[in-house]
Amino acid sequence: MTSAASAKHAPSTPKLIAMAVPFLGVMGAIQGSAPNINSTALVSLTRDLNMGGGEVALAASLQTIAIAASVITTGLLADRLGRRKVLLAALIVGAAGSAVSGLAPASAIYFLGQILTGIGLGAVYGAAFGYIHAVAKPGKLASALGVFGATIGLTTLIITFLGGTLVGVNWRLGFFVITVFSVICFLLVPWILPGIATIKSASLDVVGQVLLAVGIIGFLYGVSQLGKSLTSPETLVPLLAGAAVLAAFFVFEAKSKGAFYPVSLFKSPVFIAAVLAGFIYNYGTSVAFLQSTNLWQYVTGVSTREVAIWQVPLVAAGIIGALLTGRQMAKGLSNRTALLIGTVMSVVGFALLAVVNSQKSFLAFLPGSILAGAGLVIVSIPFGNLIIKEAPPAQYGPVTSSRTTIGQFWYSIGFAISTVVVDKLTMGGVTSKLTEAGVQPDMISTATSSITQYVKTGDEPTTQLGKQALTDAASSYGSAYLTVMLISAAFMLLAGIVAVLLLRKAHSEAEGPAKTDPTSLLVGASASAAGGVATTGGSSAGQAPSSSSDPGKGN
Numbered sequence: 001m002t003s004a005a006s007a008k009h010a011p012s013t014p015k016l017i018a019m020a021v022p023f024l025g026v027m028g029a030i031q032g033s034a035p036n037i038n039s040t041a042l043v044s045l046t047r048d049l050n051m052g053g054g055e056v057a058l059a060a061s062l063q064t065i066a067i068a069a070s071v072i073t074t075g076l077l078a079d080r081l082g083r084r085k086v087l088l089a090a091l092i093v094g095a096a097g098s099a100v101s102g103l104a105p106a107s108a109i110y111f112l113g114q115i116l117t118g119i120g121l122g123a124v125y126g127a128a129f130g131y132i133h134a135v136a137k138p139g140k141l142a143s144a145l146g147v148f149g150a151t152i153g154l155t156t157l158i159i160t161f162l163g164g165t166l167v168g169v170n171w172r173l174g175f176f177v178i179t180v181f182s183v184i185c186f187l188l189v190p191w192i193l194p195g196i197a198t199i200k201s202a203s204l205d206v207v208g209q210v211l212l213a214v215g216i217i218g219f220l221y222g223v224s225q226l227g228k229s230l231t232s233p234e235t236l237v238p239l240l241a242g243a244a245v246l247a248a249f250f251v252f253e254a255k256s257k258g259a260f261y262p263v264s265l266f267k268s269p270v271f272i273a274a275v276l277a278g279f280i281y282n283y284g285t286s287v288a289f290l291q292s293t294n295l296w297q298y299v300t301g302v303s304t305r306e307v308a309i310w311q312v313p314l315v316a317a318g319i320i321g322a323l324l325t326g327r328q329m330a331k332g333l334s335n336r337t338a339l340l341i342g343t344v345m346s347v348v349g350f351a352l353l354a355v356v357n358s359q360k361s362f363l364a365f366l367p368g369s370i371l372a373g374a375g376l377v378i379v380s381i382p383f384g385n386l387i388i389k390e391a392p393p394a395q396y397g398p399v400t401s402s403r404t405t406i407g408q409f410w411y412s413i414g415f416a417i418s419t420v421v422v423d424k425l426t427m428g429g430v431t432s433k434l435t436e437a438g439v440q441p442d443m444i445s446t447a448t449s450s451i452t453q454y455v456k457t458g459d460e461p462t463t464q465l466g467k468q469a470l471t472d473a474a475s476s477y478g479s480a481y482l483t484v485m486l487i488s489a490a491f492m493l494l495a496g497i498v499a500v501l502l503l504r505k506a507h508s509e510a511e512g513p514a515k516t517d518p519t520s521l522l523v524g525a526s527a528s529a530a531g532g533v534a535t536t537g538g539s540s541a542g543q544a545p546s547s548s549s550d551p552g553k554g555n
Contacts, residue, residue: 016192020135024128025151031121032156037163041171049107061224066118068408069216074123075401079199087127094120095182102175126401146326153319205260211249218242226416269502274386276499281380282407286414313369318377335382336503343496345375347489354485357478425480503555
């Protein structure tokens with residue numbers, strides 16, 4: 001089989017192509033760091049720009065919505081126009097958007113900047129992920145995905161730290177970290193990444209694209225409002241309307257001969273397993289980082305600066321897990337086994353974090369942080385690998401870019417649901433304890449308002465009742481954290497079991513009923529796993545990888 005390097009890179013191989021996979025990880029990290037910096041700056045910027053409650057929720061979620069709504073379309077453009085061209089344009093759009101957000105004199109301009117940032121950096125991540133197959137060495141796709149994931153983890157830590165430090169000086173400065181990194185990557189792209197042949201047969205399917213974008217925007221906007229109210233029209237109308245439009249998208253694409261996205265993939269056991277892996281990774285990451293960070297700040301009493309240190313085991317374990325998993329998968333470890341290992345580690349990690357919620361020691365949280373951090377990222381390797389394997393050649397860009405949409409979808413749901421559950425349980429616990437203490441209902445309302453104010457501004461209550469409410473909130477939050485982490489662990493375990501069974505079913509169907517000897521099945525599974533990786537990594541980089549005629553191979 002023709003090697004990826006000779007088929008695609010000759011005769012104009014970039015001088016620094018050996019750095020291609022880590023470089024792609026750096027660009028992926030720019031996208032991952034931008035929402036982190038935005039979250040760090042949120043309190044300061046919403047005060048400066050005089051944002052109200054609805055605007056604050058939009059400021060927190062607009063970038064994520066823009067990414068999810070546009071990334072599949074930009075993946076299509078990468079197929080039609082050339083992946084490197086779209087990547088270069090996306091870096092400029094992302095850099096400009098972040099600069100606009102940093103310079104914004106009013107909320108409307110800030111929102112425009114966030115939309116541009118989301119569209120640009122979403123395209124950057126999608127293009128970077130789609131590039132991996134073209135630059136990975138033959139038979140080393142899984143290993144390349146491991147390096148990609150590890151680089152994202154390390155670089156996200158660095159960029160987020162730099163951005164957070166500058167936000168502490170002035171929130172506007174933090175946004176320019178994204179701008180600077182984007183411009184640097186723009187200058188390096190021609191030196192590191194090769195051109196990739198376009199896919200002229202890719203259909204534009206404007207109606208399908210509009211339906212998808214509108215549906216995602218409506219649904220995720222509704223999800224972002226769940227924290228304010230579960231039943232208000234502002235939540236339910238966009239949520240239900242978005243869901244209806246997404247259903248219309250699936251119906252339209254299923255019947256359209258010129259569909260730009262193959263929705264039939266959602267009938268594939270392998271692709272469904274990939275979506276479930278995406279749930280474990282993205283939902284789990286959202287819950288683990290958000291709720292653990294809040295617990296450490298509001299209950300454990302860790303300062304904002306120290307929280308970054310407490311997060312290091314989560315990130316560092318993920319980096320190591322990504323590298324080791326990628327290498328083992330390149331040697332024959334199947335997607336199914338990697339998914340099972342990552343799921344078990346994640347679930348055990350969540351359980352350990354849950355049971356130490358009242359502890360004050362960094363060491364008490366360390367085992368859970370390491371297991372959860374490593375397990376979640378281990379699951380991300382088969383998540384990406386399975387999507388690449390299932391992507392049809394004619395629709396490679398949209399399908400590989402949908403990894404980002406799937407991820408943002410699950411991340412947003414994890415963020416919203418865990419926040420709602422923790423808030424409801426915490427406030428319910430406070431109300432119950434104050435009621436038992438004989439506090440009147442009108443005074444309870446005042447006390448809970450002081451807690452909300454503390455969360456927003458960091459200003460502790462000055463009244464005796466407010467101080468008591470804050471003490472009760474800390475205790476109730478610990479119990480709420482325990483509940484959310486255990487429920488999340490249960491959902492993740494269920495998703496992992498179903499995904500493993502789906503991959504096992506696909507593998508069994510590919511093997512056929514003839515083999516009944518357990519030893520021969522084990523040997524066949526090992527050979528299939530090794531063969532699947534080699535086939536995927538060894539296909540010509542000048543073409544998108546073909547959808548395997550053997551859906552179970554390598555699973």
